[in-house]
Every structure is written in structure tokens, then in C-alpha cells.
Amino acid sequence: MAAPHSPRKLAAGNWKMNGLTAALSELDALAARDNGCDVLICPPFTLLTPAVAHAGEIAIGGQDCHAAESGAHTGDISAAMLKDAGASHVILGHSERRADHAETDASVRAKAVAAHEAGLITVICLGETEAERDAGDTLRVIETQLAGSVPDCATASNTVIAYEPVWAIGTGRTPTNDEIAQVHARLREKLVERFSDGAAFTLLYGGSVKPGNASVIFDIEHVNGALVGGASLKAADFGPIIDALARA
Numbered sequence: 001m002a003a004p005h006s007p008r009k010l011a012a013g014n015w016k017m018n019g020l021t022a023a024l025s026e027l028d029a030l031a032a033r034d035n036g037c038d039v040l041i042c043p044p045f046t047l048l049t050p051a052v053a054h055a056g057e058i059a060i061g062g063q064d065c066h067a068a069e070s071g072a073h074t075g076d077i078s079a080a081m082l083k084d085a086g087a088s089h090v091i092l093g094h095s096e097r098r099a100d101h102a103e104t105d106a107s108v109r110a111k112a113v114a115a116h117e118a119g120l121i122t123v124i125c126l127g128e129t130e131a132e133r134d135a136g137d138t139l140r141v142i143e144t145q146l147a148g149s150v151p152d153c154a155t156a157s158n159t160v161i162a163y164e165p166v167w168a169i170g171t172g173r174t175p176t177n178d179e180i181a182q183v184h185a186r187l188r189e190k191l192v193e194r195f196s197d198g199a200a201f202t203l204l205y206g207g208s209v210k211p212g213n214a215s216v217i218f219d220i221e222h223v224n225g226a227l228v229g230g231a232s233l234k235a236a237d238f239g240p241i242i243d244a245l246a247r248a
């Protein structure tokens, strides 16, 4: 595939630890829409294979993978297993995993290398905590996470960056538009410095994106889409967010 010259828009849903078989009807509803931009759903591992069968044009991704190809890692899943199940993407370094599973920038980077070797597109998450924000450290934190978590093999075709302020996830709170703009501009600047196709990486915002605030967020420069948690679980909520992105 030729290298992209400008970022592709992506509406990504992270179902987290939500969804039994009945939730596949939401995927049916999304697959039946005329979406107008790339859509990705990352269901729990148990639904990956059936989700692929229900997804139509919608891409399906995992929510994590191990850095090793295989071996004695009880409860883990490899990038090749995700690919084998029909996934095209994997979320890495989500703040819930950084917090609950002690993931570091180095471990996220190792997972990203494994995912790229398996042919997956990575959605690498970063974002500051509320304490870091209050201390005025947001840009320093995201720069460190970007440098540490994104491997040298990253390209605009195999890597998406998601800025998710930890304090905005599931809280109904979001940064100001200026704050989002500042972070995304810095992410773009650093990607352009490091990668020859840095201008074409898709940059997502995540954290309390809803149908009511999506359009305003998508109008911000360098915001190419969203990584959505709660509002991705129902097609009735995620559909309007997809439409807002397609229109932006």
C-alpha cells in the first residue's frame, strides 16, 4: 500500500470489559450504516472472532497483546493470535492497562514491535494524570510517552496515536479545546521530527467523547478522530459520533 500523505479519519470504539454475545447486534447496526470514514471496534477477546463475522466494512481490533510470539504467559494473547482471529488493529498502552498492569513505555513499545511484525495496526495510547496536569506537566508527559512508547518501525500506515487524558476517561470531563489543540499540535510536531511520514499519522482524542461534543472536538486542528469508550457500546450513540467525524 502506498504511504498515505494525509491522516485518515478514524472513529474507534473501545468496548473495554463490556459485551456478551448479544452485543453483536450493535455491530450489525454499525455495519449496516453508511459510515463515511474508517470505523474500528475493539471488543473483548471473547467476541473477536464472532465480531469479525458481524463487522462488514468495520475493522476489528484487540485491546492488548503480549510482546512475545508465544510461550508460558497464562491469560495473555499474542499479536499473531489477534491477527489469526481476524483482527486488524490492537490498542496498546491504554491508561487502564498502564495503571492496572504496570505497563511502561518500554513494554508498550515492545508490544508495538510485536504487533507490527504480526501485521497489525497499533493504536498507541498516551495521556497525563490529573496530578500531572495540575502540575503543568501535560506536554512533558505526553512527549515522554510518545518517545518511549512508539517504536522506530512505526509508520503512518501501521500506527495511530490516541491522546487520552486519564482524568477525562469515563468522567464526563474533557480538556478545553485549546488544551486538546496544544497537545495534538505537539504530537504532530514530534512525529514530523522523528518520522518522514509524521504528517500523515492519524491522531485521535479520547476521554468522554459523546454525540454532543464530538463535532466541536473534530473541528480541532490535528484531531483526526476519536477513541471512544462508553459511547461506543450502543450504535445509537456511536453512529452520531461517526457521522460528526465524516462531516468534519
Ligand SMILES: O=C(CO)COP(=O)(O)O
Pocket: 014, 094, 164, 168, 169, 170, 171, 172, 206, 207, 208, 209, 227, 228, 229, 230, 231
Ligand atoms: O478510555 C477511553 C477509550 O479508550 C475513553 O473512555 P470514555 O469514552 O468512556 O471516557
